[in-house]
Amino acid sequence: xxxxxxxxxxxxxxxxxxxxxxxxxxxxxxxxxxxxxxxxxxxxxxxxxxxxxxxxxxxxxxxxxxxxxxxxxxxxxxxxxxxxxxxxx
Amino acid sequence: xxxxxxxxxxxxxxxxxxxxxxxxxxxxxxxxxxxxxxxxxxxxxxxxxxxxxxxxxxxxxxxxxxxxxxxxxxxxxxxxxxxxxxxxxxxxxxxxxxxxxxxxxxxxxxxxxxxxxxxxxxxxxxxxxxxxxxxxxxxxxxxxxxxxxxxxxxxxxxxxxxxxxxxxxxxxxxxxxxxxxxxxxxxxxxxxxxxxxxxxxxxxxxxxxxxxxxxxxxxxxxxxxxxxxxxxxxxxxxxxxxxxxxxxxxxxxxxxxxxxxxxxxxxxxxxxxxxxxxxxxxxxxxxxxxxxxxxxxxxxxxxxxxxxxxxxxxxxxxxxxxxx
Numbered sequence: 342x343x344x345x346x347x348x349x350x351x352x353x354x355x356x357x358x359x360x361x362x363x364x365x366x367x368x369x370x371x372x373x374x375x376x377x378x379x380x381x382x383x384x385x386x387x388x389x390x391x392x393x394x395x396x397x398x399x400x401x402x403x404x405x406x407x408x409x410x411x412x413x414x415x416x417x418x419x420x421x422x423x424x425x426x427x428x429x430x
Numbered sequence: 431x432x433x434x435x436x437x438x439x440x441x442x443x444x445x446x447x448x449x450x451x452x453x454x455x456x457x458x459x460x461x462x463x464x465x466x467x468x469x470x471x472x473x474x475x476x477x478x479x480x481x482x483x484x485x486x487x488x489x490x491x492x493x494x495x496x497x498x499x500x501x502x503x504x505x506x507x508x509x510x511x512x513x514x515x516x517x518x519x520x521x522x523x524x525x526x527x528x529x530x531x532x533x534x535x536x537x538x539x540x541x542x543x544x545x546x547x548x549x550x551x552x553x554x555x556x557x558x559x560x561x562x563x564x565x566x567x568x569x570x571x572x573x574x575x576x577x578x579x580x581x582x583x584x585x586x587x588x589x590x591x592x593x594x595x596x597x598x599x600x601x602x603x604x605x606x607x608x609x610x611x612x613x614x615x616x617x618x619x620x621x622x623x624x625x626x627x628x629x630x631x632x633x634x635x636x637x638x639x640x641x642x643x644x645x646x647x648x649x650x651x652x653x654x655x656x657x658x659x660x661x662x663x664x665x666x667x668x669x670x671x672x673x674x675x676x677x678x679x680x681x682x683x684x685x686x687x688x689x690x691x692x693x694x695x696x697x698x699x700x701x702x703x704x705x706x707x708x709x710x711x712x713x714x715x716x717x718x719x720x721x722x723x724x725x726x727x728x729x730x731x732x733x734x735x736x737x738x739x740x741x742x743x744x745x746x747x748x749x750x751x752x753x754x
Contacts, residue, residue: 343556346520347540350490353470360451361542364465364472372434379437379634390632391678394653397611403676404612406578419677426679428633430435430649 372429379429387428433471433619436464437643438634441475449476453545457482460536460543463623464644470542473621473644476534478502483527486549491540493517494590494599496565496663498625500532504562512566516590516599520555522548535623535663561590565601578672581610581654594716596669604629604656613675614652615685618668620645627660632678648682648689714738 353361395418402410446459457479465472471491478500495502497513504515505524517523519540536543551557563569571585583605590599597618604627613632624641631637632653645651647668673689680688694701704711712734735742 343519343554345554346552347490349552350541353542354452356452357470357542357544361465361470364462364470365467367462368434368436368465368467371439372436375436375439383635386635387633394611394632394676394678397653398676401611404581404610405674407580408582410611413676417676419679422679427681428650429437430646430682 376429380425380427384426387426432467432469433464433644433646434467435644435646435649437645437649438637439463439642440638440640441642442638442640446477449543451543453547454543455482455484455545458484463642464621465542469540471537471539472542473535473537473623473642474543475623475640476536478528478532478534480529480531481527482532484525484545485547486522486525487545488520488522488548488550488552488555489517489538489541489544489546490519491538491544492519493523494535494537494539494665496535498533498535500528500530502532502534503527503529509562509564510566512564514561514563514565514589514599516559516561518556518559520552521557521560522551522555524549537665563589565589569601571603576670576672578674580672581608583608584610595667597665597667598670599665600663602662602664604654604660604662606657606659608654608656608659610652610654612652613650613678615648615650615673615682615689616666616668616670617673617689618647618666618670620664620666620670622662622664625661625663627656627658627662629654629656629660629662646682648685650678650680650685714740717742 395413398413399415399418400412403413404410441461441463444461446461448456449458449460459477459479460474463473463475475498493515494517495513495515497509497511499511501511502509502513504526515523538544565587569587571587573582574580574584574586585603585605587601588598589601592598602622608629621644622642624637624639626639628636628638628641631651633651634643637643673685673692675688712731714734717735717740732742734740
């Protein structure tokens with residue numbers, strides 16, 4: 342029933358459309374900044390974190406459920422693909 | 431949901447703005463954390479000024495409020511920090527006010543922010559879905575009961591759970607010294623805000639107090655750690671299954687493929703059924719709410735309703751075959 346309430350919402354006023362456009366524009370700017378900071382500027386440091394993670398899961402273990410862990414073998418470590426590593430999409 | 435992947439964002443880095451839209455009383459200040467470009471659905475940190483008063487109101491959207499500091503008088507009751515409200519579409523919220531100011535998270539789940547002054551529920555409003563909780567005082571921390579589960583030291587308080595979609599709203603905490611050496615992703619979008627404390631994720635680094643993310647489905651996150659612990663507010667838009675793995679380089683498409691392959695492996699009969707032709711996965715439990723994408727699908731679903739004797743209305747304009 343409550344979907345009908347949503348369907349009954351009056352159209353947005355010009356004022357609201359303008360406000361929404363401003364919010365979306367600000368979000369787009371923020372998103373571009375986050376992409377730069379995360380995908381580019383943090384990349385080298387993150388690669389180091391990946392190596393440390395891979396070291397830990399081969400020694401103290403990979404958490405497969407709660408505190409249950411298993412040791413990952415060296416041959417089970419995934420190779421780095423020949424493409425840029427992104428973390429924000 | 432058309433929200434950008436905002437991760438991480440720290441709201442302490444920007445200033446409050448006045449929310450100056452028709453019908454919104456003065457003294458309503460906001461920081462936009464994320465917004466759906468199409469619907470205007472959004473998550474904001476809000477500072478209501480001392481003396482702010484809002485008349486009894488309804489909205490065309492589900493609305494969630496979580497009080498992080500100060501106090502809010504709603505009707506006759508004063509709610510302190512930890513107060514949580516889930517207000518379904520069309521349900522009237524009593525007048526509310528704050529004497530000394532109030533800092534909160536406010537979420538409009540279906541539309542841009544708006545207030546319609548009214549002390550009456552709209553027709554069709556589901557008042558039984560109204561939730562009001564004193565989450566700090568009246569609720570205990572629970573161990574998550576998912577499989578696979580997060581590591582010991584990650585605890586939950588479940589605030590809202592949609593039985594239909596399994597979308598949920600929750601408080602979560604990581605105890606001091608928490609660590610979890612795996613990478614996770616989910617089949618749903620996930621959103622969180624740090625009420626207090628700093629945690630670390632291998633992809634994004636430290637997320638401090640005021641830290642926020644809106645993360646689409648299938649995006650890698652983790653390993654995880656927190657030196658001093660955190661208190662967070664989180665939401666999902668669907669079932670929260672932890673797909674754990676240790677490949678830091680997989681992308682969302684590859685993660686979705688892996689999730690699908692796991693479903694085929696772990697639920698082969700369901701997978702076979704889903705691919706069976708000439709039926710439409712009709713859910714008799716939610717017959718009234720079913721929305722079909724095509725005329726053909728509508729006809730099949732309507733026939734299934736008749737076959738099962740499920741009550742339904744006929745306020746649609748298509749032709750269908752009745753079973754005798």
